[in-house]
Amino acid sequence: MAGPDPLRARERVGRAAQALADGEPVVVTAETGAHLVLAARRATTPWMAFLVRHTAGLVCVALDGSTCDRLRLVPMAVGFTAHRSTAYCVSVDLHGTGTGISASARARTVAALGDPATKGADLCRPGHVIPIRTRERGVLDRAEPAEAASDLVRLADGSSAAALSELLSSARPGEVATPHEATAFADQHDLSVVAIVDLMAYRAAAPGRVRRVTHTALPTSHGPFTAVGYLDTLDGAEHIVLLIGSPDEHDPGLLRLHRECVLGDVLGSQACECRAALAADLDAVAAAGRGAVVYLRTGSRELSCASSAAPHGAAGAIVADLCGAATSPSSVQADAG
Structure with a gap:
């Protein structure tokens, strides 16, 4: 099967990165599903409420290894290999956010995870936001939503912390959205949409490789x-x-x-x-x-x-x-x- 056209892929990646830099969410599609992605340090209560409303509600934050180490974010389970080896860490909340479950509380926790000034002691465990430790080379090491989200935010503003949650189908309650449904959702809400394969093509041929x-x-x-x-x-x-x-x-x-x-x-x-x-x-x-x-x-x-x-x-x-x-x-x- 032919890969994406390199020029079109670069355009889609560029639009998504600009939207993230502007504080807007984007839709990232995979082979069988899609995620809403938001730059962590630009998380706001309205956008977090939007993300929770249209997704499975399980809010994760993709972080690079050095950030996980700095914040003392430990693996959820030793040798965890489920879900294509996604490296989930123990869930966290930011101290002072009450129960931690509201959109405003999760927005503050997500933003704190994206803030270089945040310390491990600022977080309580367990919480309602799940950090994910991403691979060093992003989608070039592992072509999955967390790595894609982190790569996109890095292109957007130089950081790598990205909030993400799996998009649900509006036509099939309780089921995840297909890539086609995710594209229609993006059109309906005027959001940028980019496929993981687009990002892989962009990264593989990007200037500087x-x-x-x-x-x-x-x-x-x-x-x-x-x-x-x-x-x-x-x-x-x-x-x-x-x-x-x-x-x-x-x-x-x-x-x-x-x-x-x-x-x-x-x-x-x-x-x-x-x-x-x-x-x-x-x-x-x-x-x-x-x-x-x-x-x-x-x-x-x-x-x-x-x-x-x-x-x-x-x-x-x-x-x-x-x-x-x-x-x-x-x-x-x-x-x-």
Whole structure:
């Protein structure tokens, strides 16, 4: 199944992040459900009442590991693995919020969890707001609502604390909303809606994922190229671009993608066509006089090209760096290598 269009995904992520920065909730959809999400430190009583009214009412707050440690938020259960390994912590209330169950009380607790000045002693346990410890790399580590909510708030204002609760269906009382119902709900209430897969696509190809680390002139049997070395900041892989000319977003030239195959590319294995495909790509770009071959290193210890499943996200980020952010990664033609 094809992934989301990178440009459309970036637009949806951008709108959602701006709405969160403005203090508004957004709808985040997954494969089978959806959540209402709000930037924790911008939580207000009216928006908390809105969130509780239209959701299951179980209000959680996604927090990064360092915040959980600072606030002494301990796991709800040791070795907890239910619900796709969501790392729930013991529920909390902010001291001085009465019973802690009202919309105003939960808004104050949520806002306190998003406030860097809050201390562990400011919270009483158990309470009515459930912190969730998120994974370090967000949706790139775990494509679930808590990580998505935290990633979106980080894009919105640099923090990572996000309130979230699962949206319920208005047509089927007691059932969670489907992504289609969630989109209709967002339209009805003039809210931004973004899918987790959109955020994954955005994060994978976002500016800053890759960094140019070196370049040199490289004469080859296919013609003269400029070799540009890239470091993937997500996994440490080092990729190479063989470049002719200066691609830009209006005319990127001929772009080809090749995945590393040690047996074929280096040792000339006859069991695959990788070496021939790479040579054909280099010949084609040289003949065009403008473009690039993006050579993705897999970082795998496996030698077989069949196991070289390098992600397209790095290629998209490299192309965006070469050509400008408006260039879609789909303009890169992948060969069989």
